Amino acid sequence: MAILQPFFCDKSLPKILNFSPTCTTPKVTNLVPTKSKDLVSRSEKHNHKKSYFSVRKHWKKCHAVAEEIIGGLSSSASSDDEQGESVILSPSSQDEVAEYDWTEEWYPLYLTKNVPDDAPLGLTVFDKQVVLYRDGNGEILCFEDRCPHRLAKLSEGQLFDGRLECLYHGWQYDGSGKCVTIPQLPTGAKIPLSACLKPYEVRDSQGVIWIWMSHKTPSNAKKIPWFENFAKPGFRDISTIHELPYDHSILLENLMDPAHVPISHDRTDFTAKREDATALFFEVTERTARGFADRPAKENPCLL
Numbered sequence: 286m287a288i289l290q291p292f293f294c295d296k297s298l299p300k301i302l303n304f305s306p307t308c309t310t311p312k313v314t315n316l317v318p319t320k321s322k323d324l325v326s327r328s329e330k331h332n333h334k335k336s337y338f339s340v341r342k343h344w345k346k347c348h349a350v351a352e353e354i355i356g357g358l359s360s361s362a363s364s365d366d367e368q369g370e371s372v373i374l375s376p377s378s379q380d381e382v383a384e385y386d387w388t389e390e391w392y393p394l395y396l397t398k399n400v401p402d403d404a405p406l407g408l409t410v411f412d413k414q415v416v417l418y419r420d421g422n423g424e425i426l427c428f429e430d431r432c433p434h435r436l437a438k439l440s441e442g443q444l445f446d447g448r449l450e451c452l453y454h455g456w457q458y459d460g461s462g463k464c465v466t467i468p469q470l471p472t473g474a475k476i477p478l479s480a481c482l483k484p485y486e487v488r489d490s491q492g493v494i495w496i497w498m499s500h501k502t503p504s505n506a507k508k509i510p511w512f513e514n515f516a517k518p519g520f521r522d523i524s525t526i527h528e529l530p531y532d533h534s535i536l537l538e539n540l541m542d543p544a545h546v547p548i549s550h551d552r553t554d555f556t557a558k559r560e561d562a563t564a565l566f567f568e569v570t571e572r573t574a575r576g577f578a579d580r581p582a583k584e585n586p587c588l589l
């Protein structure tokens with residue numbers, strides 16, 4: 286897991302952090318909540334939209350070659366979108382349930398400024414491995430991190446004139462995910478239409494690359510978090526990325542648990558003291574299938 290340290294500076298953070306799905310979430314690694322000073326406007330930040338839809342349209346017509354060859358071995362392409370499950374909306378009523386699909390969200394993937402322009406980057410979002418790279422025009426693209434030929438990881442390949450080249454047999458893919466070069470192809474033979482990559486939609490917002498994980502539901506731009514403070518003139522960015530040796534859910538649970546601070550962090554900074562441990566009250570201000578939000582309250586039955 287990786288996390289961006291100054292993410293904690295934003296005032297909206299408590300709400301964001303507490304807004305975690307109330308259902309059981311899949312395992313996550315390398316999820317990178319980040320920001321940077323490369324602030325962009327709402328209209329500028331969706332500059333990948335057009336290209337993604339042309340890629341997605343193409344991908345829908347084809348299936349990975351390896352899947353056709355080896356049958357059920359790589360069935361994830363079709364099962365990825367079946368991620369919905371029921372979540373309980375109210376702890377006091379088992380009847381208030383709603384469907385929640387974790388793929389129908391944007392997830393922070395990487396700092397835009399840190400995406401290399403000379404090599405593909407392998408990242409993991411929940412249990413999905415993706416490859417992120419800049420094509421010959423500097424456009425950031427994202428695909429499933431496996432070659433449709435023999436399933437090699439494309440992130441271990443290289444960029445060749447803006448095309449993504451698999452390290453195993455040298456198949457090359459253009460920005461639409463279509464295979465355009467197979468070195469071993471006999472002269473005159475056509476590249477199978479099914480030799481194409483599975484695309485993921487990514488967008489650049491406030492200096493962060495966000496990824497939409499659903500292939501079943503069209504992306505919803507309104508779901509990309511917008512951090513007002515980041516957009517203010519003079520906002521100082523000191524973004525860094527920390528790799529942590531555990532799942533993101535561990536840290537989120539920790540950050541949602543202020544009761545531990547006086548004890549666990551006793552004298553480890555300028556404010557935490559174990560004698561300050563006391564009852565903490567919170568008011569739940571929002572509860573939906575996506576999770577809940579709360580804020581400190583003077584008194585409340587919700588005791589942490």
Ligand code: FES
Pocket residue numbers: 432433434435436437451452453454455456
């Ligand atoms: S596995 Fe990628 S080209 Fe063969």
